[in-house]
Amino acid sequence: MTYRAPVRDMIDTIRHAAGFDAIQAQGLYGELGADLIEQVLDEAGRFAADRLAPLNRVGDTHGATFADGVVTTAPGWKEAYGAWAAAGWNAVAGPPEWGGQGLPLVVQVACAEMWNSACMAFSLAPLLTSGAIEALSAHATPELKRTYLEKLVAGVWTGTMNLTEPQAGSDLSALRARAVPASDGSYRVTGQKIFITYGEHDMTDNIVHLVLARLPDAPPGTRGISLFLVPKFLVNPDGSLGARNDVRCASIEHKLGVHASPTCVMAFGDEGGAVGYLIGEENRGLACMFTMMNNARLSVGIQGVAIAERAFQQALAYAQERRQGRAGGSADAMSAIVAHPDVQRMLMTMKALTAAARAICYRTAAALDGAHLASDPATRAAAHAHASLLTPVAKAFSTDIGVEVASLGVQIHGGMGFIEETGAAQHLRDARIAPIYEGTNGIQAIDLVARKLPVAGGETVRAAIAAMRVTAARATNARVDGLGTTAARLRDAAESLDRATAYMLKALAGNAPDDALAGAAPYLRLFGLAEGLSAMTASALAAHEAMAAGDTNPAHAGRIALTRFFAENVAPAASGLEQTVLGGAPSVQAAPLVLAG
Amino acid sequence: MTYRAPVRDMIDTIRHAAGFDAIQAQGLYGELGADLIEQVLDEAGRFAADRLAPLNRVGDTHGATFADGVVTTAPGWKEAYGAWAAAGWNAVAGPPEWGGQGLPLVVQVACAEMWNSACMAFSLAPLLTSGAIEALSAHATPELKRTYLEKLVAGVWTGTMNLTEPQAGSDLSALRARAVPASDGSYRVTGQKIFITYGEHDMTDNIVHLVLARLPDAPPGTRGISLFLVPKFLVNPDGSLGARNDVRCASIEHKLGVHASPTCVMAFGDEGGAVGYLIGEENRGLACMFTMMNNARLSVGIQGVAIAERAFQQALAYAQERRQGRAGGSADAMSAIVAHPDVQRMLMTMKALTAAARAICYRTAAALDGAHLASDPATRAAAHAHASLLTPVAKAFSTDIGVEVASLGVQIHGGMGFIEETGAAQHLRDARIAPIYEGTNGIQAIDLVARKLPVAGGETVRAAIAAMRVTAARATNARVDGLGTTAARLRDAAESLDRATAYMLKALAGNAPDDALAGAAPYLRLFGLAEGLSAMTASALAAHEAMAAGDTNPAHAGRIALTRFFAENVAPAASGLEQTVLGGAPSVQAAPLVLAG
Known part of the structure; x- marks a missing residue:
């Protein structure tokens, strides 16, 4: 049940499979070398193994709980989140002007892999926060940036994405949530959203919801959708928290996996309208949302890699311990099952699929780095196009193999794999959401x-x-x-x-x-x-x-x-x-x- | 969440894919024609849909419960089992001399598919009973047959298979359970067995355990294993129940799926030795056990088919209801997702894999029928060899696709697939055991x-x-x-x-x-x-x-x-x-x- 970060595999993947060495040779990563990356990953790996990995089982068995609009995370989660954010881990790739470390995405995804391997349900909170940071960085007014970005980058507050409604899942054109302009330049948002990850929780003082809704005069379909920032608590000019906004969690779902990540039904405006602030232009909300969705898709791909890595490590450890039968030329004593050809095939398949998915995801991240960092516009455009091409592959291939690898992990455990206490089954249950969400x-x-x-x-x-x-x-x-x-x-x-x-x-x-x-x-x-x-x-x-x-x-x-x-x-x-x-x-x-x- | 037995597909598979028409042309099935089979399957389908399918969700959420050695099945289970056995469904393929209807296996597997589609956790009880019937029919003394077979065939009592011990899973040579001859010709059995399906329950008055154990002077390894019948209650000469035997359920497992099927740790002989009766010859127990294991493997293959069929039906119903996006030349209105090419691919894959696995399983059953029924020894031998060849394929291919199809079923439901109340996830959880057990x-x-x-x-x-x-x-x-x-x-x-x-x-x-x-x-x-x-x-x-x-x-x-x-x-x-x-x-x-x- 323990996790050890595969730092050497990660460094190697960054350098040779994702092409860091080649990009670095062009000077794009500045002073950043493999040595510094290794230091960061070593430290992240220790935090993941020591502080987050132990959350995984308690999170699964205890889950997040809901009562009267309040969501309580599993025992130890609030403290672990606080320690994780305080150590600066939320800010790894964040913009330096808002307190981020500005490390390239290729380092951020390696860290994200570790958080997700250690505890996928935990890591969903920062995954969503990071999408909110991107959308605000790219599209919000200077005032909204000043009010929200520093706290989000530090992880003092978390972010959410509010897209789905019961009738509007893959097809966002059917959205019904509404936003009406108020006299002060803000908006009043009403409507119900479902499947909102960490829509409500007790780990931070405030939650910053990004919400898709329609203006009264909006054209139908996807060209009439706008994006709004709706904080759980309004923020005073001095940065302190003000009144509770008119947004509430109505219930949380009972799910196959990631039990500790609250999946919320969110009610906006039951008491007249939640205060919201427009992000980007009116009716251009979907474009803004896509800013965060593309990186979120890569992040979900990383979840596939992460759960595959965790499942592999657990299956390998079991296969090295468990003795049954006699492999090859073995004499009387039972062999560890890792010596049997069929088990070797399963373990090698797990590790090979994981390595391939990791390489694709890290390569996508490196392409995104190139799209941001290259000085030449043509190089930037080519890197952007490459990253856009790879993103759906990174998301879908990696999450598909995440399920396949976790299922092989169950299989290697034999009957023990079907017993929940073993933990192998949890990986399969957790992995199963990743091919579904974020598209x-x-x-x-x-x-x-x-x-x-x-x-x-x-x-x-x-x-x-x-x-x-x-x-x-x-x-x-x-x-x-x-x-x-x-x-x-x-x-x-x-x-x-x-x-x-x-x-x-x-x-x-x-x-x-x-x-x-x-x-x-x-x-x-x-x-x-x-x-x-x-x-x-x-x-x-x-x-x-x-x-x-x-x-x-x-x-x-x-x-x-x-x-x-x-x-x-x-x-x-x-x-x-x-x-x-x-x-x-x-x-x-x-x-x-x-x-x- | 409802189930409708695909009787037409089954009949067609029996006749043309499994080769019933060809075998019937040789006169092997006697008077039995497709019409009679269809009547049997129609009736079985009604029972499965009306009485068993409603058990599936309550069984999953409630599970079997354990307290002080007593296992209580989920609400409604005892009554449903009683009605099922009373209607004669346990006896479909049972030997006529003990009250069975003696229908060919190819009919029995189609019925078994229905029970498992309707409720896999329920159907595990008769699956094990049927293995016990076979082993006793083939190897037990006339006296044991007289005492146990009629009740087992009627389903008044259930049977179990006690093979696995903590150190002996796939490798039975490591078995430690012991049996010592007693002066009355019976034996005293001691030891612990794990993963015993329906090892204890409240659906019948008695349970007939078949147990592998070693005699004191047995050679090591698999050549020193004998098979014993150990009843939960001893049976008096008049057939009434006597004293409680020295066998107890020590605990049940908390599993990924088939929650309602109690998976028991069984303790034999804690108070000196459970009374057991030798089946077959001393030290030849593994051969006797293989008699029941081969048919059990086919039965588990059928579980893969069954869960795939149920998952397909549920996914198809959802895809016909759920509207998202616009497919093909569709105008403004949203299309049912069944019209989208990618959803069509998934549904067709589900149905095609299910059909292929069903054909292989039914074909294996038909070959086994040929091995029993053909008058010519050479024909019998060829059919037996064919069935032996197909059995591992029927088990492994069908249970692998059971998991794959159930996973596709989750995927077609999108976000709803991850919500337990939808029921799609249960099929995946239930399906996941079948590639593991029975080899x-x-x-x-x-x-x-x-x-x-x-x-x-x-x-x-x-x-x-x-x-x-x-x-x-x-x-x-x-x-x-x-x-x-x-x-x-x-x-x-x-x-x-x-x-x-x-x-x-x-x-x-x-x-x-x-x-x-x-x-x-x-x-x-x-x-x-x-x-x-x-x-x-x-x-x-x-x-x-x-x-x-x-x-x-x-x-x-x-x-x-x-x-x-x-x-x-x-x-x-x-x-x-x-x-x-x-x-x-x-x-x-x-x-x-x-x-x-």
């Missing part, structure tokens, strides 16, 4: 195919595939024994992705969007396999170079062996996925024949 | 590859692959428009399976068992895809023939479309699985390099 993985696949692929005539995706080919060629030339047929498998996956991409672009251009949408989910999976293998191969080649330079750390050989496993045991699925994308649509479209019966 | 799916894969493939030099598996080729050729010749490229995909899958099989047999013969074991799990999945597609194609061809003969039932076109979906969207995974089997072993064997770090 279901189906929505991510549609976003990837219908919005991201056609950008600039497909130039961005073609550049990504070209980079995979370059990595495959490097692997071919390097002739690393331990990589087996990795170069060939990467080339196969890239070619499958190339053909599937051409099919998608043609279907979209040829006015057959349903042919593209029918294969969007397998296309995204194919993209994840190819991108993940490419990033892992880059990392394995760096390990090979280090070994050739005399570095005897055994982790290098391990990284090469893991990459080969992914190439030869996971990535072969690429050809079947390609076939499904290219040939599967007609039978998807026959669904009414089957489902009507 | 983990890893054990099934090893059984398939290491034990079942080499039988008769691979003759049985080659016959199975030859049958797939025949079906593919029939599909090619039939030129059914609606089947698209189904014939080619089936041929591809069969060829992949053929090459993977050759690899396995060579590795086993060449004394490289670890090369075979490393790929056992993907091999089993490949087998399931090929066998499932072959069975579905047989069913689709029958549908085509019916349509050609003028039958206008739209279900025929639906079956053809579903088969095509499986062929073009699910079965393409076969090539990647083949590649993994053929090339994946070296990198699995590098696991110590990766996992040590």
Whole structure:
């Protein structure tokens, strides 16, 4: 049940799979080097292991509780949150002008992985706060920034995202919450929101709700939605807390997992209207919300990585302890089950999928860093387009494998995996939300195919595939024994992705969007396999170079062996996925024949 | 949350996918025709829907409770069990000499699917009883049969399987429970057993435990294990209940799912020794236990099918109700989400995987019927070998897809899927045990590859692959428009399976068992895809023939479309699985390099 932060894997992923070394060589990260990153991650890892990991089980069994509008978090949570924020962990990537440390996103996501591995339910609070910080930084008036940003960056207050209503989930055009202008320039917000993560809790004095609502004269659909800041307590000019605002938690949900994270039904304006402040322009709320949603999607992808890592560590520890049967040439004594080929396959699959998802997420973060930091506008634009392309893959691939890896973790525990006290089942229950929220993985696949692929005539995706080919060629030339047929498998996956991409672009251009949408989910999976293998191969080649330079750390050989496993045991699925994308649509479209019966 | 038994799908699967019509043509099923089967299934379906399905949620929320050695089932369970047994449902396939109806297994598994779809936790009690009936029928003395079988067949008493001990799970050689001969010819059994399903409950007056234990002079390992019948209450010569035996439930587990099925720690002989009666010969207990374990494995496979069917029905109903977004050419109004291509893909995947698993399980049951009923010994032997080959596939493939389908069901519900009141999450929680118990799916894969493939030099598996080729050729010749490229995909899958099989047999013969074991799990999945597609194609061809003969039932076109979906969207995974089997072993064997770090 303990957690040890995989700092070495993280550093390696940042440097070689995400491309930090290459970006740093361009001077974009300034003085920041791998040594400083390692110090930060080491310290974060200690906090995660010592203070947050012990919250995980009590949070699950105790959960958040609700009575009379008040939400009480599980025992120890308020104290842990206070200590975590006081240590500065909420401010890692925050803007320096509001007290943040301004570290790049690629460091922030590694820290976020640790918080989520240690305790996913806890980490949802800062995940939402960080989205609120971004939206305010990008779109709020100077006055709102002055009033709210410092407290949010420090984690003294938390933020929320209020989008969903019962009739408006994936489809926000159906939103009904209303906002009416008041004489003082503020607004009065009314309506009900559901599935609001940490919409109410006792860990901080104030909560800053970002709320989507419609103005009285707003056009229908998504072009009539505005974004408002609605604080739980109004804030006086001196920064102290004023009156309670007209927003209340009506109830919390009874969920499969993340029990300790309160999922709230929020009632705005039951007593006449909650005081709200417009963020950005009227009727442009969705664009503002997307500012926070894109990074939130990456953060949810990180949750998939995080829960996979935690599940892997627990399963490995069990497999090293538990003795059953006799493996290979073993004599009379029972073997640890880690020695059995089928258990090795499961553990290697867990670790390989986790590594691939981590590489994709960190790479997305590095691209976002490039989009912010590069001095050349064209470089910034290319990095932004690359990050936009990768974001749905980072979210959906990582959260899908989060569930798969957690399920393998249950399996490795055998009967004990089904017993709640073991803890393996909790990881599966917790992991199961991530493919759903922040845009279901189906929505991510549609976003990837219908919005991201056609950008600039497909130039961005073609550049990504070209980079995979370059990595495959490097692997071919390097002739690393331990990589087996990795170069060939990467080339196969890239070619499958190339053909599937051409099919998608043609279907979209040829006015057959349903042919593209029918294969969007397998296309995204194919993209994840190819991108993940490419990033892992880059990392394995760096390990090979280090070994050739005399570095005897055994982790290098391990990284090469893991990459080969992914190439030869996971990535072969690429050809079947390609076939499904290219040939599967007609039978998807026959669904009414089957489902009507 | 309601359940409607898919009787038409079941009948069709029995007749065309499992091969009932062909077997019946040989006269093996006597007077039993499809009409009678349909009557039985209709009636079973009504009982399942009306009486058992309502137990599912109360069982989950209330669970079984334990106090002072007494287990109390959830409200309504005792009454429902009594009504179910009184209606004769426990006796469907039971031996007629002990009051059973003696219907073939292929009918029994269809009924069992319904009980499990309606309420999996409930259905575990009869699942275990039926194993006990088989073991006693095959191995018990006439006196034990007379005393116990009638009550077990009627369901007046239930049975249990007591195998697992803390140190002996997958590896039964480590068993420690002991049995000492008493002067009256009975034995005194002592020891602790864990994970005993329905080891204690209040639904019947008596419980018949089958217990594995060692005699004092038994050889070590699996050759020193004997099987004993240990009743909860001793039975007087007149059949009335006598003294309480020295066996007690010490506690029950807190589990991820099937909350209402008590999973017991059983203590035998705390007060000196539980009275037990030897079943079969001394030290041959494992062979006797395997008699019941093989059918129990098929029954657990059926659980995978059952939970998948229930999850599919619930997801489909939600997708037809829930409106979000605008699909295809839809105008302003929101579309039911069932019209969105990605949701269609998920629903079709759920239904196709369920249909494939059902076909494999029913086909296994039909083979077992053939093994019992055929007059010709060679035919019996071939059917037995075929059933033995299919059993691990039926268990592991079906329970794996049970989890996958239930997880897709959660996904289709979006945020509501994560809320426990919706019920979708319960299916996932319940489904998750099936890949674990009755031999983990890893054990099934090893059984398939290491034990079942080499039988008769691979003759049985080659016959199975030859049958797939025949079906593919029939599909090619039939030129059914609606089947698209189904014939080619089936041929591809069969060829992949053929090459993977050759690899396995060579590795086993060449004394490289670890090369075979490393790929056992993907091999089993490949087998399931090929066998499932072959069975579905047989069913689709029958549908085509019916349509050609003028039958206008739209279900025929639906079956053809579903088969095509499986062929073009699910079965393409076969090539990647083949590649993994053929090339994946070296990198699995590098696991110590990766996992040590």
